Structure formats: structure tokens, C-alpha cells
Amino acid sequence: MITLNKDYSELKSQIAYTKNYLNTCFNSLEVYDYMELYKSLKDATRKVELPFMWDFPREQWEIYKTEEQRDKYLKKECFSKEELFLKEYLQTTHHAIGELLDEIEDFRDDIDGKEIHTFGVDCEEPEELLYEFLKEEDKVLKEIYEDMKRYKRIYYNKVNLDAHAIYNNLQKIPSIFIPIKSFDIEDVAILIHELGHILDNTELCNHSMIKSHLYPSCSIYQEVPSYYYEQKFLEFLIENGKYQIDAQNVLLDNLEVLEENIKRDIKTISKKGYNSDNLFDSIQYSIGQVIAPMIDKEITKSQFSSFQCDYFNHNKLEELGLTAKNTSNCYIKKMKNMIIR
Numbered sequence: 001m002i003t004l005n006k007d008y009s010e011l012k013s014q015i016a017y018t019k020n021y022l023n024t025c026f027n028s029l030e031v032y033d034y035m036e037l038y039k040s041l042k043d044a045t046r047k048v049e050l051p052f053m054w055d056f057p058r059e060q061w062e063i064y065k066t067e068e069q070r071d072k073y074l075k076k077e078c079f080s081k082e083e084l085f086l087k088e089y090l091q092t093t094h095h096a097i098g099e100l101l102d103e104i105e106d107f108r109d110d111i112d113g114k115e116i117h118t119f120g121v122d123c124e125e126p127e128e129l130l131y132e133f134l135k136e137e138d139k140v141l142k143e144i145y146e147d148m149k150r151y152k153r154i155y156y157n158k159v160n161l162d163a164h165a166i167y168n169n170l171q172k173i174p175s176i177f178i179p180i181k182s183f184d185i186e187d188v189a190i191l192i193h194e195l196g197h198i199l200d201n202t203e204l205c206n207h208s209m210i211k212s213h214l215y216p217s218c219s220i221y222q223e224v225p226s227y228y229y230e231q232k233f234l235e236f237l238i239e240n241g242k243y244q245i246d247a248q249n250v251l252l253d254n255l256e257v258l259e260e261n262i263k264r265d266i267k268t269i270s271k272k273g274y275n276s277d278n279l280f281d282s283i284q285y286s287i288g289q290v291i292a293p294m295i296d297k298e299i300t301k302s303q304f305s306s307f308q309c310d311y312f313n314h315n316k317l318e319e320l321g322l323t324a325k326n327t328s329n330c331y332i333k334k335m336k337n338m339i340i341r
């Protein structure tokens with residue numbers, strides 16, 4: 001049984017530790033990063049939003065603001081340079097998803113009412129399947145999960161309905177927040193997605209300071225590793241005939257959300273003076289879902305790590321063959337294989 005922790009005392013001590021550290025810290029990059037960490041930890045433990053900068057002396061807040069402005073500027077710069085390419089990327093994917101959704105609808109109409117024998121027996125507990133998957137697919141992810149369970153770092157999210165992960169790179173402590181009480185297959189897929197974020201952040205932190213500081217706010221590829229594990233888990237279920245319909249429904253929901261998001265983002269890019277911050281957050285999810293199936297197929301994990309910390313740069317993607325057409329073809333092929341069987 002996965003028991004979600006409702007005791008937030010470890011989080012509170014992380015908040016106190018981070019605050020202490022920040023009060024004596026004058027490295028602007030660190031202030032920037034740990035202000036974000038402090039804010040996320042505080043947000044995760046309370047329902048009412050308070051202006052967190054009141055907790056700090058003015059100097060820290062000033063450094064933070066300069067870094068934040070630089071970050072916003074860089075995102076804007078990166079978008080205006082790559083806008084055309086990004087638009088093409090999104091449009092190609094959007095078109096392909098539209099066609100796939102039509103095909104899925106026809107397929108579902110076709111099988112409607114017929115008895116389906118291909119779906120497996122759903123007798124195992126979702127958590128057993130999680131273990132089976134981790135044992136077969138990823139030993140490192142399995143260790144992370146076991147540690148998080150042992151130290152009770154999978155929390156019940158009392159604040160809102162979004163599952164999320166926080167990696168405290170100051171003390172090297174991961175935390176995951178899940179807004180439900182009992183786990184079905186979709187929730188296990190969400191948990192694996194969040195474990196993917198923790199694994200990704202742990203690996204980056206072992207590499208270099210700059211990567212671990214700027215990655216969460218500056219890289220557009222942040223959702224790629226987490227979707228990679230989520231899709232791998234759903235594929236594992238479908239291939240083994242376990243909770244096949246549930247797994248296919250999760251994929252279909254993801255597809256429909258992606259289609260909506262991309263439609264909105266294409267519209268946003270077409271408007272002059274759009275808010276690049278909101279667009280950045282939204283595009284992270286689209287890019288994440290679409291590029292994830294390319295890993296292990298078209299590119300290796302280490303090729304992905306070679307550009308995952310950078311701003312969006314189409315030359316690098318094209319060098320590796322991740323053009324709009326290739327990427328969306330690969331994504332659609334994978335979804336089709338999994339949903340229409």
C-alpha cells in the first residue's frame with residue numbers, strides 16, 4: 001500500500017534550513033535558485049499564498065528580482081528567435097494529432113459493442129505493477145522510489161489538485177505531492193511521472209552547479225524525462241495486457257489535453273506581445289510528451305542530456321534529426337501502436 005504522508009514536519013525543517021541559508025547568502029545565482037526552492041516548499045505546505053519576500057532582507061530580494069528579470073528576458077529572447085521554428089513544430093504536431101484522434105474515434109466506433117478479448121485480467125494491485133515495472137525497467141528509479149517511501153517523502157497534497165515534485169538541491173532531499181488518497185492506475189502513472197522528475201534532478205545535480213540552478217526555470221525540455229517514464233509504464237501495462245483499457249484511456253486523455261494546449265499555444269504565438277512566461281510553462285508539457293518517445297528510438301539518453309539544459313535551439317534539434325516532421329511522426333506512431341491494437 002502506498003501511504004501518503006500528512007506530517008509536514010520534515011518540509012518545515014527544510015523551509016527553516018533554506019531560509020537560514022538564504023539570509024547569509026550573496027551569490028546571485030544561489031539566491032535566485034533557493035528563493036524558488038523556498039517559495040515552492042512554502043507553497044506546498046500552506047493553503048493561503050503570502051508574499052514570501054517579506055521573510056527576507058531587502059538585499060536578497062533585490063538580487064532575486066534582477067535574476068528573475070534576466071530569466072524572463074532570456075525566455076523572451078529565446079522565443080522571438082525561435083518563434084517560426086516553434087510554430088512549425090507545434091503546427092506539424094497539431095495536424096498529426098488531429099488525424100490520429102479521428103482515427104481513434106473510428107476505431108472505437110468500430111469495436112463498440114463487440115466483445116474484446118485482448119484486454120488482460122486486472123487482478124494485481126496497482127502498486128505491485130509499479131514494483132514489477134521498476135524492477136524490470138529501471139533499477140535507479142526503483143531505488144529512488146524505495147527511499148522516498150522509507151523516508152515518507154511522498155506527501156498528500158492538501159493545497160491543490162496538481163501532483164508535483166520538489167527537489168531540494170541545497171540538502172539533496174526529494175519530495176513528491178499527490179492529491180489523492182488511494183491509487184488507481186492513472187495515479188500510479190502520475191507517481192512515476194513525478195519520480196522521473198526526481199531522478200532527472202538528482203542526475204543533473206551530480207553534474208554541475210549551473211545546470212541544477214538554471215534548469216528548472218530555463219529549460220524547455222524539463223518534462224521530457226518525466227513523460228518518458230510515464231509513457232514507458234503505460235506501454236509496459238499495454239504490452240503485458242494489464243489494465244490495458246485504463247492505460248489506453250490515460251494516453252487518450254493526454255492526447256486530447258495536448259491537442260487543446262497546442263491549439264492555444266499556436267494562437268498565443270500569433271499574437272504580438274504575448275506573455276512568454278505562460279507560453280513557456282505550457283510548451284514544456286507539449287515538448288515533453290512529443291519528444292519523450294524519441295529517446296531510445298531516434299536519440300540516446302546521453303544525446304538528450306547534451307541539449308536538455310539549453311534554451312530552445314532548433315539547430316541542435318535538427319542536428320540530431322529531431323525535426324518537426326520526424327518528431328511528430330515518431331510520437332504518432334507510438335501512440336497509434338498503443339491505443340489502436
Ligand SMILES: [Zn+2]
Pocket residue numbers: 193197223226
Ligand atoms: Zn511533470
